Amino acid sequence: MKRMKLDWTGDSEQRLNELNMLDKFRLKAYESSTIYKENMKRYHDQRIEKRAFAVCDVVLLFNSRLCLFSSKLKSKWTGPFLITKVFPHGAVELENKEVKKGPQ
Template sequence: MEEFWNDAYENARIYKDKTKKYHDQMILKREFMPGQQVLLFNSRLRLFPGKLKSRWSGPFVITKVSPFGSVELRNNDGSLFQVNGQRLKHYFGEIHKKVETMYLQDSN
């Protein structure tokens, strides 16, 4: 019976190691620099979320980056606050697509 327990324990350890390795490969390393614009993930949007409401707010400007993942952001009104860097993603600005309008005429 003890042999089965040892085999099960070893198999569970191997499975956990493989899943951890896969998970660590999927993590994206993001590097932020002061002056960049970022979006902040709002994880507390649970009360009345709405289906199509975005959970990302911003853009905010980075003022300081600490070596252990903490990032200091500046709001539009100039106030500063700190957040975890894992809650941020890069903001690339508004994308304006050129829309061309074509009118069709009736050929009677």
């Protein structure tokens, strides 16, 4: 390096400045993505319909895993089910409601 007479002090300072600018850019991008996620969550939460279920309600159950069998005419809803218990956090306990047929 002495034979080539290179001055590394200026280059090293420039490299440190570039690393600092890169760190600032990364931090700004992180803050921007955090703000975006918060706004999207707020937007989504405003559009959720609150549903109140009561005991003895009859409901259908949506099966989101049915996409394994691709059929346009296959229903994704199963049921009917009878609600037997409603928990305070929104979960419900279901009982299979059997359709009782009389003698024919």
